[in-house]
Amino acid sequence: MKQLYEPGQMVETKVVAISADTVFIDLGLKSEGFVDKAEFTDENGNVSIKEGDSLKVYFASASGDELHFTSKLAGQNAGKDMLESAFQNGVPVEGHVTQEIKGGYEVMVGSTRAFCPYSQMGYRERKEAAEYVGKHLTFKIQEYKNEGRNIVLSNRAILAEQAEEKKVALAQKLQLGSVVKGTVSRIESYGAFVNIEGFEALLPVSEISHVRVNDVHDVLKIGQEVEAKIIRADWAKEKVSLSMKELEADPWDGIAEKFPVGTKIEGKISRVADFGLFINLAPAVDGLVHISKLPVERNTNLKKVYKAGDSLAVTIERVDAEEKRISLSPIVSDAETDNATEYQKAHADDDDGETYNPFAALLKK
Numbered sequence: 001m002k003q004l005y006e007p008g009q010m011v012e013t014k015v016v017a018i019s020a021d022t023v024f025i026d027l028g029l030k031s032e033g034f035v036d037k038a039e040f041t042d043e044n045g046n047v048s049i050k051e052g053d054s055l056k057v058y059f060a061s062a063s064g065d066e067l068h069f070t071s072k073l074a075g076q077n078a079g080k081d082m083l084e085s086a087f088q089n090g091v092p093v094e095g096h097v098t099q100e101i102k103g104g105y106e107v108m109v110g111s112t113r114a115f116c117p118y119s120q121m122g123y124r125e126r127k128e129a130a131e132y133v134g135k136h137l138t139f140k141i142q143e144y145k146n147e148g149r150n151i152v153l154s155n156r157a158i159l160a161e162q163a164e165e166k167k168v169a170l171a172q173k174l175q176l177g178s179v180v181k182g183t184v185s186r187i188e189s190y191g192a193f194v195n196i197e198g199f200e201a202l203l204p205v206s207e208i209s210h211v212r213v214n215d216v217h218d219v220l221k222i223g224q225e226v227e228a229k230i231i232r233a234d235w236a237k238e239k240v241s242l243s244m245k246e247l248e249a250d251p252w253d254g255i256a257e258k259f260p261v262g263t264k265i266e267g268k269i270s271r272v273a274d275f276g277l278f279i280n281l282a283p284a285v286d287g288l289v290h291i292s293k294l295p296v297e298r299n300t301n302l303k304k305v306y307k308a309g310d311s312l313a314v315t316i317e318r319v320d321a322e323e324k325r326i327s328l329s330p331i332v333s334d335a336e337t338d339n340a341t342e343y344q345k346a347h348a349d350d351d352d353g354e355t356y357n358p359f360a361a362l363l364k365k
Helices: 080-089 155-173 334-346 358-363
Strands: 010-018 021-023 030-036 052-065 064-069 093-101 104-109 112-117 137-144 148-154 179-188 193-195 199-204 225-234 241-242 264-273 276-282 283-288 311-320 323-332
Touching: 030 052, 052 080, 080 137, 093 112, 104 137, 104 148, 112 137, 137 155, 148 155, 155 199, 155 311, 179 199, 199 225, 276 311, 283 311
Parallel strands: 030 064, 112 148, 199 241, 283 323
Antiparallel strands: 010 021, 010 052, 021 030, 052 064, 093 104, 093 137, 104 112, 137 148, 179 193, 179 225, 193 199, 225 241, 264 276, 264 311, 276 283, 311 323
16 A cells, blocks of 8 residues: 655644544544644643644654654654654754763764754854753754764754744734734843744834833833834844834824913923924923024024023914924013123123023123
């Protein structure tokens, strides 16, 4: 009778039943296909699959109508013939890392000794070399020579394939505009990286909040769970950008009603620019006092006169909610005007340009 499958042949199937020690799979045939349950059971006895799950398995052997498959070669199934077939068909193998040797690690696959170079152990986040010793890991055979006496393995290849599969699955599930939950995994000056089901997406500092964030560490911590919206996604280049700001209410909504023209308010200088002062009126809402409206002489260096954090009383002159712009004019009190007059009289002839009173300059105008 002709054999239905070749050793090492890959089959994509589904789990139809799980017994005490066997996972039965759907082959669409009268013959039964099964995989040892131990391949999906961790050291605590937890089973990682359930009925209905999709599986990628490889044909190992046949006994009558029973077809034995494996998700990876290990132990007694890892004879020389099966290892050669695994090399030819890309079947994963399980090995025990026994020791660190020159250039890499000695790995036992069943009773066969193999070698894994340092460069092929781990993936993007590599551990200290000694941490791999004693581990049972999955590998792909990169070289099989001299009838199995020289076998070179790669753990990196397996992890890269798994990462690619996860990425493809995420790309199908998460679209532009999707709202996701993740955990902050890294913080940089330009933003934070958020782990979403094993994939790292960037949350730029400008997208954390409508309120200006100067230091990411002030608002986020590693391990913190965040909710954000996907605003850019190039899965091929593994570049996905998130925004928490998009999920916040826009502070400019209804701004004209909050700050009618003519309203007098005291705000704090949030930024000093060459062309004027930005005044914070409410969280994430700044208005501009143009330099032409300030009591300073032309070509004055505003940074020598004003500094961020100073209070300034202003009047709302114009509100453009669509362009998110508010024009302001400074309020000069009678007391300030009197002080400026006295200052002008006292220093009419000795202005050295270093000490500058803006209200005196206003009177000069």
